[in-house]
Amino acid sequence: MKTVPHRTVGRFTLYWHILKDLEQEQTHVYSHFLASKARLTAAQVRRDLMVLGYSGTPARGYDVRKLLDHIEAFLFPSTEQRIAIAGVGNIGRALLKFFAGRQPMLRIAASFEVNPEKYDRMVLGCPCYSIDNAGSVIRELGITVGIIAVPDKEAQFVANLFVAAGIKGIINFARTPLQAPPDVYVEDIDLARSMDKVAYFARQSLKSDSMMISKESHK
Amino acid sequence: MKTVPHRTVGRFTLYWHILKDLEQEQTHVYSHFLASKARLTAAQVRRDLMVLGYSGTPARGYDVRKLLDHIEAFLFPSTEQRIAIAGVGNIGRALLKFFAGRQPMLRIAASFEVNPEKYDRMVLGCPCYSIDNAGSVIRELGITVGIIAVPDKEAQFVANLFVAAGIKGIINFARTPLQAPPDVYVEDIDLARSMDKVAYFARQSLKSDSMMISKESHK
DNA sequence: TGAGCATTGTGAAACAATTCACATTAAATT
């Protein structure tokens, strides 16, 4: 069993979404069509689809329904997979709303808080527990994925709780990079980093714009 | 002028943050210390710092204050760089709160909405305009970065407005990959994709766990 | 039926990012 490239896994969700929209309208699709929708090259799409073990046919492309089936078999859990979220502040609540009912097999089953005013009741349709009970709740509900949306200072503490309780994947919105054992997959979503990066490349682009203008004016 | 690796730019924010915390406590720092905090290797940290044109000294490492200066010179805009955000729903408002006062040289100067109940007033300390005025507001305020936090269907429309108004960097929270000219840097933050990816690798990790247990029991 | 065509699947090449490995260096120690 060879390991699937991380980027490829990330793109399957994208393909799924594009295909789902397409399903009504057409039965077949070409790699170059998917590529243009996904802002990729046709070769990359075909490369990605190789890992599914499903082949299209020349001249007809891929059967939309069959491709969806294969992506779903790859990407969707076969039994319900549960998620917990720590922190129901700004970001936590935005996420609860965002994921509500998105994918039935992948469900936020619990949230955790330190603030007693918030826990031991439902928050946006999701039961909220004290962070002190995280270990037992995670184990009882068989939760495998954790989202960290707490202040930076508490992020590592929560991550430790998650790991100790057997969670195998973490999405981290805190700016602190988390220490975690290698069998736990950590995805950092750092808005400050994204912001600084985009701002940097926007400046570069502006700079080369103005350089081109000055070049132009020298002619 | 050689181009800086994208990932490296992303990591400078991280280093900055770590160094800022450190500044009080110590004047010098080693690459392996930064690496452990950032969950990277020492070689990678040194490789990244090479692009700053600042060298540490053997046996003493890097001067924390000087390193901060160099990172700031690289990463922070020298004059105020302005950001606009389209959509002040869940995610939009969470972002407005998140970025409020984070970095004075990089400021969200305007927000846009289609909903007349929301625009033409302040939203979380930021003036909110009708999306119809986006072009002129962006040009007048000299905004160079745009955040797209509108529903998927409207994302491309907003992106087109942004690009036409001269924006050079976009952070896109919609699931639609955006069509944009190559001189516009687009960073997609797709929560659904991150979620599916983390869930996938969490399952893989669980699987290899249980395989190891069954292997164990075969002994 | 068969020629023409546009597409697939994939080995190989190219490119990007990371890690290795080690010569060099400055401080600390003897």
Next chain:
DNA sequence: AATTTAATGTGAATTGTTTCACAATGCTCA
């Protein structure tokens, strides 16, 4: 002053990802 030590900076190797390029395929149309 010489030796030891533990860093740095970086060429080269490695790893990971994307793109190229083309043989093979199956549909269309004469």
